[in-house]
Amino acid sequence: MQTAIQIQNVSFAYGSKQVLHDVSMDIPARQITAFIGPSGCGKSTLLRCFNRINDRIPGAHLTAGSILVHDIDINRRDIDLQELRRRIGMVFQKYNPFAKSIYENVAFSLRVEGRTKRSELDGVVENALRNAALWDEVKDRLHASAFGLSGGQQQRLCIARAIANQPDILLMDEPCAALDPLATLKIEELLMELKKQYTIIIVTHNMGQATRCSDKTAFMYLGKLIEYGPTMQLFENPQNPQTEAYVTGTFG
């Protein structure tokens, strides 16, 4: 099994507040890895370290360890952040399309890269929307505002936007938290499809979702990685009593 991301003894802090303590794990390529754990356990922070989007927050910094994406330490000084983020797409908890047309939302990552050729963009937009299972619903109104779509459609648009530039890795921070069960189901079906092309890491509160979709699951608690293993094993035969308590619902 190929490894996409290696996390080596990572500790992370917002200012003086330590939120991750010595986390180490390997994330396999072209599989779905789920992070579960109670609120505030650091799973989102860890996810946000992979594309260094945490850099936006003043005072956020890695205090120890390193994160290797395809064997390159992404916290080196000479990392081109824009290029890194082109390789690692991200979908957020609350769907957040820009105040632009559907077409321009999907084409955004190419435009900022300086690729503006109409014919190229047309192809990329169609492809991305098809992969996000949205094409049939929006093909007649590509140039209408993205805000006219339903919540589930907006989230799938955000997925299309994130995969338009063919990243290697897709980070998803509770992508279904703001959606109803039907829309959630659609996204989950989509994930199974996307898994063939992308390495997907998904943060979720919904343990059902983790069992349905993911190949591997990591349970985090209070900034520490408690247990990490194949999903089936983690849910059915947890090694750690804390994990067991959490997955059986006796705490959390």
Added chain:
Amino acid sequence: MSPEESSAHPNPHRFQKRGFSYEQAIKYFFASNAGLTIVILAMIIIFLLKEGLGFFPGYQRELEVYRVAGLEFVDISRKNLTAHEQLSSVLNRAYYAEINGQSFRQMRRSQEASALFNSYTDQTGATRDLVLNNSRAAGDPNSEMLAALNANFETQKAKALSSLPPTPHLTAQERTSLIESIRARAIESTEDPPLVTTLAGEFAAAQQKFAEPLQGMRATIDAFAAAGADLSSLVSDMTATVTATKEKIQGADILEKDRKTLLAAAASARDPVEREKLISEAKASLADKPDIEGPIQTLLEHRPDCVRLHTALKETSGGILNQLPITLTQPEAARLLKVARNTWPLFIADLEKTPAAINAWKHDAPVPLTSAISSFLTGKDWVTGGEWQDFYGILPLAAGSLMISIVALSLAIPTSIGAAIYINQYASNWEQSIVKPVIEFIQAIPSVVLGFIGILVLGTVLRDISLLDSLHWVPGFPLTERLNIFTAGCLLALMSIPTIFSLAEDALNNVPSAYAEASEALGASRVQTTFRVVVPAAFSGILAAVLLGFGRVIGETMVVLLVAGNRIKIPDFSAGLGTFFQPCHTLTGIIAQELGEVPMGSVHYRALFVVGILLFAVVLTINATAHRFVNKMKH
């Protein structure tokens, strides 16, 4: 008590409401406060309309008198005469600009030497007079006192000599010798220092030398100026006639008004004796209808003369243009000549049309109310308190307000929005904590204080800068007016920056950070995120900020009153960008300046109210539009 009534007032139950509670009292107190503002606003609007709308009938009557008395007839000729005078003046200015431009060096040298000497005499004049007066005093001068005065003079002299103005066009040697000659000058001497005289002589000689090749132009200009003389004397003859008629009509109008007032008083008087008295007084003040036809006929007898003189003037003027030089060497002179050349065909065309207008004019054509309204809204003259005729045309004031707003906004928009983008998107916390309060602090400066900073500092500095030789290429430099559209615009820009900055910063702040985060996660740089995602999302808010800034600029009074120069005239747009360095007057400034001095209830007084209504409507529209944009952004 019937059963219905008893069911309407049932017996108190457990949750019975008791009377007027404390909370209700508080609620009604705040409700009355909110209601009061609405009532006051309504009263202001009613008052403005009540005072203002009487303007149009009053102005209509004034225009009627203007026509009936024949002033309008005279103005047909006078308009051409004014155009003729302006053209002569432009040509003269071109002529002198050419000469002074060529003898520029000599002119500056002479001016600088005189300025240096004047600075010396200004500073020492008072002490010098003391010495001279006392030594001339009859009998024995008090030698002790005289010595003291002399010493005082010497100190002042030394002080003056150490603080002389710079003289960039004089050589160091010349400057030294000039200072030396001043130092060595006898106290009673009244002559100018030799260098000042020499340089003045050199300047005069240079002027003469450069005037030599322009003799032809001089003669042409003089011939053109002389061509208007006959028409001018005819116009002044007619002026005397029509002014007399106008006075008669106005006198009759006043008597008529008095009579109406008396009759009204009589109608409401209770005491029959009193009423009789008032009615008889009213009868006494019944004016004779003033004779209009007679003077008008005399006036109209001038028609053939008028037509003849116009035709003559047209023929003379037609030839003048070809006799003028094609172009001149000095840029300012060439520009003025070009202005004259461009206006010439208009002038000739006007002269051409005039005879027909003179013949078609009728003194008894009616003046409808609409013409009073249109002459207010599109009138190019705001003339008040004049002997001839008052005009209330709003264009000069509106143009002034607009020009100042253009300057103010074109300075304030880039500055404040740039600052807002920087502070919101890039600045560190400590930069924010310094810049935001400082920008908002500008708002705390009273506008009258800004006004006098504008007069004393900005106006003076700008004028001094404009005198630099290296800046001659800037249109409008050197400045002829220290207070102008540009100085007022600069200060208003400063005043509107806090408004635009704060609101634009709020608008940027209201863009959800999820947008910026998503954009960066897609590989956009900070700058791309700012300009492709954040600014477009905040666009309607920023637009609202600009509009509210515009509302602030157009409504500001004190600064423009102090700094805009207050010349009531549509700016001369032929000066290109130099137009912005002309003085102007504004809608707000005119109200502040004139309302205190006009008689209450007069047409002029009401005209100012209409200006106020207009201003109110403009600012209200701007603010309403801005709020619409803000609401649009919230959804």
